[in-house]
Amino acid sequence: MNTAATKASLLSRVGGLQQIPTIPAVLAPLLRYLQQPVEQLDVQKVTALIAQDKSLAVQCLQMANSPLFGRWKKIDSLRGAILGLGFHRVSDIAMSCGLLNMMPKECDGLDPVALWEHSLGCALVCRHFARLISYPDPSKAYLAGLLHDIGIIVNLWVFPKEFHAAYDLARAQGIPLHEAEQSVLGFTHCDSGRLLAEKWELSPDLREVVSHHHMLQESLEHAGLVALVELSDLLCRVSGLNYGYIENREVNLLEQKGFAVLSQQCQGLKDFDWARLTFELDSYMDEVQSLVRTIYRT
Numbered sequence: 651m652n653t654a655a656t657k658a659s660l661l662s663r664v665g666g667l668q669q670i671p672t673i674p675a676v677l678a679p680l681l682r683y684l685q686q687p688v689e690q691l692d693v694q695k696v697t698a699l700i701a702q703d704k705s706l707a708v709q710c711l712q713m714a715n716s717p718l719f720g721r722w723k724k725i726d727s728l729r730g731a732i733l734g735l736g737f738h739r740v741s742d743i744a745m746s747c748g749l750l751n752m753m754p755k756e757c758d759g760l761d762p763v764a765l766w767e768h769s770l771g772c773a774l775v776c777r778h779f780a781r782l783i784s785y786p787d788p789s790k791a792y793l794a795g796l797l798h799d800i801g802i803i804v805n806l807w808v809f810p811k812e813f814h815a816a817y818d819l820a821r822a823q824g825i826p827l828h829e830a831e832q833s834v835l836g837f838t839h840c841d842s843g844r845l846l847a848e849k850w851e852l853s854p855d856l857r858e859v860v861s862h863h864h865m866l867q868e869s870l871e872h873a874g875l876v877a878l879v880e881l882s883d884l885l886c887r888v889s890g891l892n893y894g895y896i897e898n899r900e901v902n903l904l905e906q907k908g909f910a911v912l913s914q915q916c917q918g919l920k921d922f923d924w925a926r927l928t929f930e931l932d933s934y935m936d937e938v939q940s941l942v943r944t945i946y947r948t
């Protein structure tokens with residue numbers, strides 16, 4: 651298959667199609683706010699924005715009351731959530747709910763909720779991992795983890811039939827999804843994700859994460875963040891926070907290129923306690939799955 655030609659045809663199909671999800675109205679300003687200095691944040695305005703979307707506001711409260719987001723006492727209003735959890739935490743929650751609302755409601759094969767579970771799990775692992783190794787921007791790490799697989803949402807909407815064939819192949823052979831996409835579609839969710847990231851005008855570092863989290867060697871300016879997401883994504887995929895199937899392989903995180911790249915930036919990685927992170931990941935898994943049940947399946 652001619653890869654360049656396939657990518658060009660992908661570009662034209664995505665460019666010409668309307669199915670590609672747009673950012674829900676509330677999320678565009680949130681994304682902009684998240685990239686501003688803290689002193690410029692208008693908390694009241696954002697609270698009012700989230701409150702406009704009733705179902706988003708309800709989901710945000712459900713998430714705010716999950717132990718995953720540091721609940722300290724029962725939260726029953728958005729204002730209470732911001733006071734109790736802080737503006738950035740509530741923004742993270744609103745972004746997470748917004749991403750969930752962009753998933754197709756039903757599709758064969760891949761359960762869209764499992765994809766959201768993976769994205770949310772990866773966001774939490776990225777943030778936790780970032781803190782443990784003193785990565786300078788744990789909030790950015792959360793957002794990067796949450797959005798890294800947005801290309802899968804594109805594939806689900808724009809190429810459902812072909813994507814399901816790729817997903818079936820990945821599941822049957824226990825191989826990484828991007829490898830199956832490459833052989834069935836001729837491109838991966840990194841390629842389609844890049845197009846959506848551009849359309850959404852994500853910041854350059856997030857675009858790099860979306861485009862290169864399976865090809866770290868192609869990452870140029872923001873390799874540290876991409877490496878952090880690559881490692882967290884792998885951790886999730888080989889545990890229960892994957893897309894509904896287990897990859898049939900052994901992974902040694904210390905041998906990943908991401909480990910070497912991140913070690914250069916974060917001294918904390920040298921003596922890192924992987925066993926502790928894996929242990930903590932198990933409890934994340936339970937919490938994420940119970941949160942997903944609360945928000946989506948009830």
Ligand SMILES: [Fe+2]
Pocket residue numbers: 798799828839863864
């Ligand atoms: Fe991915």
Ligand SMILES: [Fe+2]
Pocket residue numbers: 768772798799883
């Ligand atoms: Fe992923």
